[in-house]
Amino acid sequence: MDWLNKIAKKSSDIVDRSLDRNVRVAVTGLSHSGKTAFITSFINQLLHAPLTSQLTFFQADSENRLRGSKLSQHNELHIPGFDYSGAIKRLTNETAKWPLSTNGVSQAQLKCRFNVKHSWLKKIQAQSTVTIDIVDYPGEWLLDLPLLHMSFKDWSKACRDYLKSERRQEYTQKIASTISNQNYQSQHQDEVELSESVARLSTEYKAALLDYRADYNDYGLALPGRFIMPGELKGAPTLDFFPVLNDDVLSLDWEQFEENSLLRTLEKRFDYYKDNVIKPFFNEYFSRVDRQIVLIDTCTVLESGYEAYQDLKLTIEKLLEGFSYGRAHWLKRLFAPSIDKLMIASTKADLVPPDQHAALESFMQKMVAQAKNNVGYEGVEVETMAISAIATSEAVATEHAGKKLLCVKGKEERTGESVLHYPGIVPDKPLSRQHWDELEIDFSAFALPNLTPDEPLPQIRMDKVIQFLLGDKFL
Amino acid sequence: MSDKPVKFYSKDKAHQAAEKLVNEAVTSSRASDDGFQGQSLATTKASEIQLLSDRKKPWYKRLFWPSLSAFIITAAGYEAYQFVTGLLQENWLLGSGVGLLAGIVVISGGYSLFKGWKARRRFKHRQTQQQQFEQLLKGKSYGQANQLIASVTDEVEQYVRIEALKTSYEQKKQQVHNDQELIHIYSSSVLQGLDKMALDVVTKHASEAAAMVALSPLAAADMALVAWRSSKMIEQLSQLYGCPQTALGRFEMTKRVFKNMMLAGASELVADAGVELLGKSLTATISAKAAQGIGVGVLIARMGLQTMHLCRPIPFGQDDKPKLGQIRKSVYHKVVGLVKTASAGKADKSDDAIEKKK
Numbered sequence: 001m002d003w004l005n006k007i008a009k010k011s012s013d014i015v016d017r018s019l020d021r022n023v024r025v026a027v028t029g030l031s032h033s034g035k036t037a038f039i040t041s042f043i044n045q046l047l048h049a050p051l052t053s054q055l056t057f058f059q060a061d062s063e064n065r066l067r068g069s070k071l072s073q074h075n076e077l078h079i080p081g082f083d084y085s086g087a088i089k090r091l092t093n094e095t096a097k098w099p100l101s102t103n104g105v106s107q108a109q110l111k112c113r114f115n116v117k118h119s120w121l122k123k124i125q126a127q128s129t130v131t132i133d134i135v136d137y138p139g140e141w142l143l144d145l146p147l148l149h150m151s152f153k154d155w156s157k158a159c160r161d162y163l164k165s166e167r168r169q170e171y172t173q174k175i176a177s178t179i180s181n182q183n184y185q186s187q188h189q190d191e192v193e194l195s196e197s198v199a200r201l202s203t204e205y206k207a208a209l210l211d212y213r214a215d216y217n218d219y220g221l222a223l224p225g226r227f228i229m230p231g232e233l234k235g236a237p238t239l240d241f242f243p244v245l246n247d248d249v250l251s252l253d254w255e256q257f258e259e260n261s262l263l264r265t266l267e268k269r270f271d272y273y274k275d276n277v278i279k280p281f282f283n284e285y286f287s288r289v290d291r292q293i294v295l296i297d298t299c300t301v302l303e304s305g306y307e308a309y310q311d312l313k314l315t316i317e318k319l320l321e322g323f324s325y326g327r328a329h330w331l332k333r334l335f336a337p338s339i340d341k342l343m344i345a346s347t348k349a350d351l352v353p354p355d356q357h358a359a360l361e362s363f364m365q366k367m368v369a370q371a372k373n374n375v376g377y378e379g380v381e382v383e384t385m386a387i388s389a390i391a392t393s394e395a396v397a398t399e400h401a402g403k404k405l406l407c408v409k410g411k412e413e414r415t416g417e418s419v420l421h422y423p424g425i426v427p428d429k430p431l432s433r434q435h436w437d438e439l440e441i442d443f444s445a446f447a448l449p450n451l452t453p454d455e456p457l458p459q460i461r462m463d464k465v466i467q468f469l470l471g472d473k474f475l
Numbered sequence: 476m477s478d479k480p481v482k483f484y485s486k487d488k489a490h491q492a493a494e495k496l497v498n499e500a501v502t503s504s505r506a507s508d509d510g511f512q513g514q515s516l517a518t519t520k521a522s523e524i525q526l527l528s529d530r531k532k533p534w535y536k537r538l539f540w541p542s543l544s545a546f547i548i549t550a551a552g553y554e555a556y557q558f559v560t561g562l563l564q565e566n567w568l569l570g571s572g573v574g575l576l577a578g579i580v581v582i583s584g585g586y587s588l589f590k591g592w593k594a595r596r597r598f599k600h601r602q603t604q605q606q607q608f609e610q611l612l613k614g615k616s617y618g619q620a621n622q623l624i625a626s627v628t629d630e631v632e633q634y635v636r637i638e639a640l641k642t643s644y645e646q647k648k649q650q651v652h653n654d655q656e657l658i659h660i661y662s663s664s665v666l667q668g669l670d671k672m673a674l675d676v677v678t679k680h681a682s683e684a685a686a687m688v689a690l691s692p693l694a695a696a697d698m699a700l701v702a703w704r705s706s707k708m709i710e711q712l713s714q715l716y717g718c719p720q721t722a723l724g725r726f727e728m729t730k731r732v733f734k735n736m737m738l739a740g741a742s743e744l745v746a747d748a749g750v751e752l753l754g755k756s757l758t759a760t761i762s763a764k765a766a767q768g769i770g771v772g773v774l775i776a777r778m779g780l781q782t783m784h785l786c787r788p789i790p791f792g793q794d795d796k797p798k799l800g801q802i803r804k805s806v807y808h809k810v811v812g813l814v815k816t817a818s819a820g821k822a823d824k825s826d827d828a829i830e831k832k833k
Contacts, residue, residue, distance in 0.1 A: 056647045056660055354651040355617035362615075395650040460651045 011124055023473050024133045024288055026339075028142065029295030030219075030315070031229070034347040034389060035136050036099045038295060039108065040087040041389035041457050042134065043071065045466065046110055048456035055463035060474035065115040067127060074109035074133055082108035082136065088453050091390070096448035104231030105137045118475045130473045137285065139294070141225040142319045144278045152267040156250060159222040159243035171212035175204050180246050184263040194265060198240050205242040216308065219315040226277060238277060241269040282322075291341045291469045292323065298346040298364045298386075299443040302426065306436040313367050320344075320371035323380060341381045343468055344368055349460050350388035351443040352426060353406040354395045359428035361386040366429050383468050388460035392446040396420055410446030421446075597718040601788060608789045611654045620654035624661050627788045630717035631669070640668040662789045670783070670797060673715050677779030678802050680708040682809035685772025689765045689810050697771070705775055709782050716786035765814045772806035773799070 027042075029035050049055050050066040060066055071084060083106075087099030110132040116122045147155065163172050179201065188194040209223045219228075226239055233239055244250060244263065257263050294316075301312050323342055346364040349357055365372070365384045376382045393410035398420060407420045424441040431439060451457060555577055563570030604627065611620055631637060644664040648657060684704040688697050713720040780797055784790075791797070 056663075057656070062663065349651075354653065357651065358615040358617065358653060391651075460649075 021128060021473055022131045022133070023290050023470060024135065025291045025293065025469055026285060026289040027134060027136045027293050027295070028139045028319075029297075029347075030139045030312075030319075031101070032300070033139070033295040033297045035295060036087065036101050038293075038347065038389040039082055039134055039136055040084065040091070040099050041459055041462055042466070043082075043084050043108060043110060044088065044457045045459065045462050046112060046132070047071070050112075052456060054456050055466060057461075057463040058467045059471055060114050060117075061463070063117070065117060065474065067113040067115065069110055069112040072109050072111050072131075074107050076107060079105055079107045079135070082106040082134065084108060091448065091457070092451045092453045096451060098448065102136060103138070103229060105135065107136070108134045110134070112474075114474050116475065121475065130470070132470065135285070135289065137281075138225070138229040138231070139319055140219070140228045141281060142322050143219055143315070144225040145282070145322050146221065146318070147224060147274060148278055148282070152270040153244075153250065153254065155221070155270065156243040156245070160245050160247075160250070162220050162222045163245065167216070168212055171215075172208045175201075175208045176245055179205065179242055179244075182262055184244065184246075184249050185257060185261055187258045187260045188262070189260070191260075194260075194262065195237060195240070198242075198262070198265060198269075199237070202240040202242045216311060219311070219318070224273070226273070233277065238269055238272045241266045241273070286322070287338060289339055291343075292339050293343045293345060293465070293469065294320065295345055295347045296364060296368075297348060298360055298367075299348045299351050301367075302363070302439070302441050303443060306431075306433045309367075309430075309436070316368055317371045320368065320375060323375045323378075339380060341383075341469060342375055343465060344372065344382065344384045345465065346384070346386045348388060348443070348445075349386040350391040350393045350410075351408060351421075351445065352386070352423060353408055355406045356423075356426045357386045359426040362428040363426065363430070385461055385464060385468075387462060387465055389457075389462060390448070391458040391460050392449055393421075408446075411449060413445055413447045416447060594718075594720045598713075598720065598785075601716075601718045601786060604788050605790055608658055612658055615653055615655060617653045620657045620661075624657065627661075627717065628665070630788075631665075631715075632717075634714045634717055634719060635669070635672075637665060637668065640665040658789060662792070663795070666787060666789055667795065669715055670787070670795070673712055673779075673783050674797055674802070676708060676711050676715065677776055677783070678805050680704050680711075681772040681776035681779065681802055682806045684775045685768040685806045685810050686813050687768075688771045689768030689813060697767070701771055701775065705778050708775065708779055712779060712782045713786050716783075716788065718786055765810050768810045769803075769807055772810070773803055776802040776806065 027035055027039055045055060046069050049058065049061045050068050053061050053064055053066075055061040074081070082102070083100075090097045090099050112130045112132065113127060114130065116125060116128050150158070163169070163176055169176075182201070206223070206227050209220075210228065213219065213223065213228070222243065226233055230236075230239060244266070249263070254263065254267070296316060301309055323339060344364070346360055349360060352360050361384060364386070368384070372382050372384070393408035396407050396409040398405055398407055400422070405422055407422045409418065409420050411417065412419045421444055423443045424439075426441065427435075427439065449458070559570055559574045559577060561570075562573050604623065607623055608620075611623070628637075628641065644661055647660050647664055652660065684700060687700050687704070691697055691700060710720060776799060779802075780799065783797060
């Protein structure tokens, strides 16, 4: 009977492989959109699901088919692991703190064992395992995509136009004039000295633009993704470059420049950045990711002004551009992307009373409508949702000025006292400049509630997120 | 009326009232569009595309059935009256006895008519509930489903004990869930439990009827059997979902069930045809009577599923629709098992007979 067992084992392997029960979920979003909290909660929910079946809308769980799940070591050993236990420890500490944010790529692997549902597959194998890889990377890096088909000259021109605006000049005037005064043509004998001066200038350039970005939340081409989030490349010479801003230099033919000139050095670094930083990143993430979730902090957008909203809208459109590869798109020729499901989620829904979740979602949906449409056109399934990875509040109904009002109740961040909060009316569609100025809205963040590691983290709609991203793998 | 262009100024007092009205009209129409603003329930129903019902039948056509039944009732009443008075004149004891009987007939008939009317109303109410749930499922409203769900739970609780299902629903629901999510949770917790019980009822009745028909020697008895079992099943199923139907009220329901079976059943038939074809060679090996039994069983199962569709407060989703396949299997096994034991019994008997002869 030995050979029979062998055949059974083999057929089970074949089923596993042909069904592809490995799924790679990529999590991204701009900084402070709640990526780390999301991944912590995502892993936490899946780890607790077989024990408590708390994930109502995750079909495999509500049908009680999950047998067990555990964290395991991922195969891509060059990617740092996601510190799940550390995050949980911070959350459940005596003085609870949010998990430390990650500054680069990190990965975690989960294995879930479940009872097979499909009536035919069940006969071959009663139980199966889904391997889930969760990869987290900064959304800022996605913004580098347009750089890929730009030369250093194109990029410099784009930067020159970008820095011309009045709003930006306030921050960048000083460094722009310093850069313009450089001698690009002259030969340098000492390479180390040249490298040091370039590093100094580029640090100044980055600092000026980062200051501007901190105030306006504006992501432009002039600030490549790794300038904002260097990750493991912090201090690497490939990040030391800046655009040429002089009109006279830009109009020259650059062929005539010497090998050791400042301009050549900058160009070399830019090309190196393109070929050895951006390309491998997109190669790794686009061609191997199956499911993508983009997190957007809609609450903060609503609190800031009209300008910030427009800027962020543009940024998100740029960010999502990476997923709307057309049939003959150059991206597709380069990487063969494999994403088939994309979720755009508005995080921190726990700051909004539940009756306004629909408005929050609709507002976000309209903000990304064009990008969503483009992505959907490529046959990628797109879904939007208002979620909260770790809920810090509960909904409470109260009466105010004779009217019934739904509020959220949580602990105030400063004093730790229990407060009821009504954030105002969340608009369900983008507003005009005037309406935006009139908008009275205030989402105050709550402190973390008391959490224990033995129970699943409180959440809003994480079960729906899991069902959308993974549900079809648990057949 | 002039064709000249006219300009209104917003500061003009007389004009302000009119301007407001237009604004209000615009905002209210937008509110009903959005779905989560609340008033969507009533308005969207009106916008549905429907064939106008033929209300414009001439009055003399519409009056046919009422007048005929009124005529028959009066005639019967008059005849009965004459009959009783005639008997009274002959013998007061006989007359009053028959009169008493007639009185009982009138009272009990009236009572069952009343019950039937109530059951019909309940059934209509269930239909509106279904429509309301369907409306809520389309939108993203908040806070409207709770009341509706509570009323359904109350109705079901009068006939079925559902504490366990209710607690599982209470555990699963959260404050943050919107109507759509709540309805899904209710459907997958409480109603799914009821569905399971309902399927058991359908399976039981279908296989019983199949066995009876397979064993019954008379064709006329078959028909009576089908009528009896199916009406019993409809009664039980409707009670399970909290809108019990009585003998008279069931008439409406049975009509709807048959209508739906003819219409909706056709598509199911196509889906099932493949399996049925496969099964045919098997059924052919059993006697014709057993095959008839299986046919009747499947018919009753189909009726049962249609009744479930009509009585379930929240319409079935695409995935959780009950399927005929499972019931058919148990019907088939029941009948085949019966035939096997019967034939085995016969074989035993004939063996006995042979031995006795010896």
